Amino acid sequence: MRVYVVDNGGQWTHREWRVLRDLGVEARIVPNTTPFDHLGQVDALVLSGGAPDVASEAARMGNNGEYLDRADCPILGICAGMQFMAAHFGGRTGPAARAEFGRTRLYVDEEDQLFVGIPKEFDVWESHNDEVKDVPEGFQALAHSETCAVEAMRSLRRPLYAVQFHPEVENTAFGTDIFRNFLRAVEEWRR
Amino acid sequence: MFDPRAFVEEKVDELRRTITGKAIIACSGGVDSTVAAVLVDRAIGERLRAVYVDTGLMRKGETEEVRRMFDRLGVHYRIVDASGEFFAALKGQVDPERKRKAIGERFIRVFEREAREFGAEYLVQGTIAPDWIESGDGVRDTIKSHHNVGGLPKDMALRLVEPLWDLYKDEVRAVARFLGVEVSERQPFPGPALAIRVIGEANPESVGVVREACAIVEEELEAAARNGSMVRPWQYFAVLLPVQSVGVQGDRRAYGRTIAIRAVESVDAMTAAFSRVPYDVLERISLRITNEMKANVNRVVYDITNKPPATIEWE
Secondary structure, eight states: OEEEEEEOSOTTHHHHHHHHHHTTOEEEEEETTSOGGGSOSOSEEEEOOOSOOTTTOGGGGTTHHHHHHHOOSOEEEETHHHHHHHHHTTOEEEEEEEEEEEEEEEEESOOTTTTTTSOSEEEEEEEEEEEEEEOOTTEEEEEEOSSOSOSEEEESSSSEEEESSOTTSTTSTTHHHHHHHHHHHHHHHHO | OOOHHHHHHHHHHHHHHHOOSOEEEEOOSSHHHHHHHHHHHHHHGGGEEEEEEEOSOOOTTHHHHHHHHHHHHTOOEEEEEOHHHHHHHHTTOOSHHHHHHHHHHHHHHHHHHHHHHHTOOEEEOOOOHHHHHHHOOSSSOOSOOOTTTTTSOTTOOSEEEOTTTTOOHHHHHHHHHHHTOGGGGOOOOOTTGGGGGBSSOOOHHHHHHHHHHHHHHHHHHHHHHHTTSSOOOSEEEEEEEEEEEEEEETTEEEEEEEEEEEEEEOSSSSSBEEOOOOHHHHHHHHHHHHHHTTTTEEEEEEOOOOBTTSOSSOO
């Protein structure tokens, strides 16, 4: 299985690559300026986090929009990757009333595919100033925290998944399980 | 999963092909640069010289300890005393990025001289993933310029070789254990050394104060770990703050500086949680610092910030 991590300039982009590699996937980091047609044969994409404010700095998010429009494979958006996905499909994003940095309690509302076999409540690590206020039409929110209503979402029509927190860092509990669940969804999509 | 044996085989082979002439390695005696030294030593043997720079910013007894370690390791090495030029470069510098860049440039100037003397055209560094990630690039913000990446001068003459580029500390330790490198479990210590544990200007006086405080923190936490009252933290040190506060010492008014104790748990330095150090261990550290260093420090605080939003070191 081949999974590319689209680099949106996150501190933990390389961590995403490492977790995927450790799960036995052929993983590669690609710049977000890579044209979609140059991606070639790929089974899934991970849109990394990064410093850009997706509303005012869309240019720094490169070709993420093209990937979301043209790729039919599963995509996992993380942090800014999730915010971009939400904004791209008509959802609403903006500065969070209270930022979340470091340890945050996550409450899972919908087990869905991403959270299968994981407790309903656990600690995740975050690093965000902005958040998704309203999920786009055709998407469902899957988890929340005390101060952030949308900590995870998925499309009801396509294999698009997204999380606001960072499953790729060591301190997030069950982070590897979330990636494993995503890869399972990729397997199903391939069949 | 990461396989140290396969990594070593692949890298030694790659290094043998890449380094066609002589090389020097910037080696602090820490786990990253020592592992890199062993890999390159296996690849090119006598064509490698390890260079340890005594910047004047090292911890108590560190240079002597590293000298003994190099002797046991059996690599060719040279210890260069460059403390004068490092302190000259740091004079008047209070901005963390300017301090880091001044140090990065000094390192390279020393290595250029050493390379010329040895006839080397390659400089090997033990750069690991967090160094280049945090130094920033076209798409990534600069969190801090690591001396070996973001602190490099643009006009550098040496060709860089960085075999550990994609690894994190836990993977480097796995390689170190596989190679039997004795410093495999040593706590991380940044290249700019004690200069970034002094908030404000790093000079022989301020560095001397934080050196003493770091030694006390290390001694006490290691003793507590040995006697079973806690597990040794992943990284632990003292920071000298320019904040002065009022105290009372033997019925006399005191107005001294502040030491912050930092101890964190991490795997890869990309995220970290502050250590739950028992209060009685913290108290011992506080008592020792305020009693033994009474002329300089009269207040000790404990840093309870995770990364993010803080970083492990303060600068």
